[in-house]
Amino acid sequence: MQLTNRSKVVSNKVQTAMEQLYLPGILKGMLITGSHLFKRRATVKYPEETRPVAPVYRGWHVLKRDENGAERCTACGLCAVACPAEAITMESAERKKGEEGLYREEKYAKVYEINMLRCIFCGLCEEACPKEAIFLTDRLVDTEYEREDFVYGKSKLTEKVDKRIDVSKRQTLAVAEFKKLPGLKHNEMWDSKKIDKGNKH
């Protein structure tokens, strides 16, 4: 009785004289491999070429500065609380006189570390941040030889004053509305053109 039609009849046929010669078969095989000479290479020559990433790719975090170059982070710890992988630790400190150009508010993160081996790049830290200080970027996390080297401190996370990192792809209008950011129109970080562009995609 046939229950399904998935069974196959096993064929155990004897090779014909032509097949026993092997040479036609070998020639056929060589033509197949030979045809691959002219096919497109699958290789991406990595350091020179990179794969295109999605616009919302989540990679290596950045700690943003404001337009004056002062760090936005106030070490509130919401990102560390939000982090499901418990990858973020920080130590806060009070801003001293004369440091107004370095830190935007009176409290700042003296130490801010993300363990890149623990991080799952979910982006919840970014969502939790009330100060728009942390963002995930499309940069890939480097390879290292030691596990300790994957704990990124402020030196690797904070953006350089002269080398700003564009996060407009992740800072869209939808995000701003979700966070109900006050003074949206006047906020320096919300460039209206970029928001329009972000909305289309």
Added chain:
Amino acid sequence: MLTFIIYKLIICVAVFGLSLAVAAYSTLWERKLSALLQDRVGPDRAGPFGLLQPLADGGKMFFKEEIIPNVSNKFLFILGPSLVMLTALMTGAVIPWAKDAYVGGTLYSMQITDINIGILYLFGVVSVGVYGIMIGGWASNNKYALLGSMRASSQMISYEIAMGIAVIALIITSGGTLSLREIVEQQDAGLANIVWQPLGFIIFFVCALAETNRAPFDLPECEAELVGGYHTEYSSMKLGLFLFAEYINMFISSAVMAAFYFGGYNFPFAQELYDAMGLADGSKWIAIIGFAAYFTKIFLFISVFMWIRWTLPRFRYDQLMNLGWRILLPLSLLNLGITVVVEYFRGHITF
């Protein structure tokens, strides 16, 4: 006398250097071609287009730790790879690279030596190469190495028989000469030997694959079963010599096949081309063009060797022996019989 010695010295060094250079760049071409056949890019980091890759590989080999097992026979252990390399390099001596050419008023032969038993010399030297592998495997005092070397030597010996009979048929076609130069010169006047020896060529080609331990007959060194075969215990440059000798053998067997069956440095309408260019016999340019033609053929053969390697899976040991003894040997005998009949009607042999 002095000029003679200098001339011989120069040509010896030239052939030596050529063999090594071609073998070195064969390794690069092998990797490149395998990559191309598998939709990859291949080595392209060391120098432009990866051209310095063979140097990098060689340098790496030299800096590897040299391990000679305590239980091995040290003298034989070192003798093994040396012998393999020596025989691989010696075979180049009888190959005619180009036509004779006048250099400074004297006619020089572009061949180290044109002995009248060139083919015998070639086969003799190739057979000695088996000793290198056998000694290397035995001196390692390791069962995998011994098994590998036994496989290698039995394979080479088995296929030498069919190869030898294929060559006998070739010798009959080319009028009983054993000199490689004469075989090549005859194809200059008439057709290439492949026209008269198509079956012989196929047999020779298959045997050449087996003789050089190339895929699909590379089971002496199959990593999966024999942990590297006869060179299991070898490291550093001794291993390098074994691997390198394989490439030299591939180069020489390509050269021999091109000379035996495809007219060596001759090519169709060569004389017409030389006449059109106004080159007299013995011109340097004839030698250079002929050498280039020869090298093109060798390059194509080497590429086909590699193409086969990256297409076919490996033979099983019993299949290998079956093919050698029960298919190729009767086929080569059949080929010999057909050749004798054909040559009788062509008038090359009389009874």
